[in-house]
Amino acid sequence: MSERTLGFGSKLSKIKPAEETDEPVVPDHKIDEVGDRAGFVSREPVQRMTRRKPAEPSANLNIRPPITTFNRFLQFCEANRMSYPEALKELMDRAKV
Amino acid sequence: MPVIAVANPKGGAGKSTTTLVLATTLAAQGATVTILDCDRNQPIVNWRGGGSKNPVQVDGEVTESNITSKLDAYRKERQFVFVDLEGTASRMMSRALARAQLVIIPIQASPTDAELAAKAVNLIQEEEELLEKKIPFRILFTRTSPQIPTRLEKKILAQLKGGDVPHFTNHLNERAAYKSVFYDQLDLNELDASEVNGLPQARENALRLAEELIDLVVT
Numbered sequence: 001m002s003e004r005t006l007g008f009g010s011k012l013s014k015i016k017p018a019e020e021t022d023e024p025v026v027p028d029h030k031i032d033e034v035g036d037r038a039g040f041v042s043r044e045p046v047q048r049m050t051r052r053k054p055a056e057p058s059a060n061l062n063i064r065p066p067i068t069t070f071n072r073f074l075q076f077c078e079a080n081r082m083s084y085p086e087a088l089k090e091l092m093d094r095a096k097v
Numbered sequence: 098m099p100v101i102a103v104a105n106p107k108g109g110a111g112k113s114t115t116t117l118v119l120a121t122t123l124a125a126q127g128a129t130v131t132i133l134d135c136d137r138n139q140p141i142v143n144w145r146g147g148g149s150k151n152p153v154q155v156d157g158e159v160t161e162s163n164i165t166s167k168l169d170a171y172r173k174e175r176q177f178v179f180v181d182l183e184g185t186a187s188r189m190m191s192r193a194l195a196r197a198q199l200v201i202i203p204i205q206a207s208p209t210d211a212e213l214a215a216k217a218v219n220l221i222q223e224e225e226e227l228l229e230k231k232i233p234f235r236i237l238f239t240r241t242s243p244q245i246p247t248r249l250e251k252k253i254l255a256q257l258k259g260g261d262v263p264h265f266t267n268h269l270n271e272r273a274a275y276k277s278v279f280y281d282q283l284d285l286n287e288l289d290a291s292e293v294n295g296l297p298q299a300r301e302n303a304l305r306l307a308e309e310l311i312d313l314v315v316t
Binding site: 041 | 099100106123126129160161165173174175176177183185186187188189190192219220223227228311312314315
């Protein structure tokens with residue numbers, strides 16, 4: 001069939017992509033009103049947003065440092081408004097570990 | 098006149114098959130064709146993932162919020178933009194119909210298909226009032242026997258004629274080839290006639306239907 005063209009060519013060439021038109025554009029919400037009345041409603045669920053960023057899996061790290069080390073670490077976290085995991089990462093980054 | 102929406106709120110009426118058969122037939126004849134696959138099961142996107150060399154372009158990234166802008170963009174670039182809609186009464190469908198220059202409503206010869214098709218026709222008529230323009234539509238019988246019309250088919254056809262509901266004179270017959278295009282992920286030209294029964298008839302049917310569609314679009 002790929003060789004058969006049935007004279008579509010001339011007819012097909014009459015069909016052109018649409019040109020810019022100045023016909024009035026009806027906004028979507030107007031169309032949605034009509035759709036809602038006829039029972040054509042939104043099927044896409046409203047997604048709940050979350051502020052938590054997707055993260056890699058985590059693991060527990062339980063340590064008992066001397067109290068002076070503990071206090072220094074806490075002061076660092078407070079001063080930089082970081083969580084413990086963020087502070088640990090930051091310190092290791094700085095130390096190039 | 099390039100946006101052609103294929104819509105019936107009933108599932109399994111033959112929307113994706115009609116879309117793929119018509120779009121690939123037109124593309125094989127040299128037309129520039131894009132399909133927006135709005136069905137969440139993405140049957141046509143999956144088809145495109147196969148080995149077919151048919152030049153039809155498929156876009157499956159369609160949502161309620163971007164369908165309008167996508168249609169406005171594609172219709173300025175392509176000769177035909179087909180919208181394969183999901184088999185539900187959805188906001189996506191009402192937005193697509195508002196941008197369509199022709200709506201094809203495929204139905205099998207069954208009362209449920211016909212009833213839900215009537216729901217789509219009702220929406221089209223309400224949108225026509227709002228838009229103050231005609232949205233031409235045509236019912237298309239799908240999966241009909243090429244030889245003998247069933248009694249139910251005749252009855253439904255008589256009702257359509259009685260209600261002045263426009264329909265395609267050609268049907269999309271029940272043919273193994275129309276399932277094989279999805280299974281083998283090829284177009285009708287690429288299928289192997291020794292593997293698929295009735296392939297020449299299926300190709301002929303597709304061409305006749307495409308021809309009728311072109312005539313509708315040109316006039």
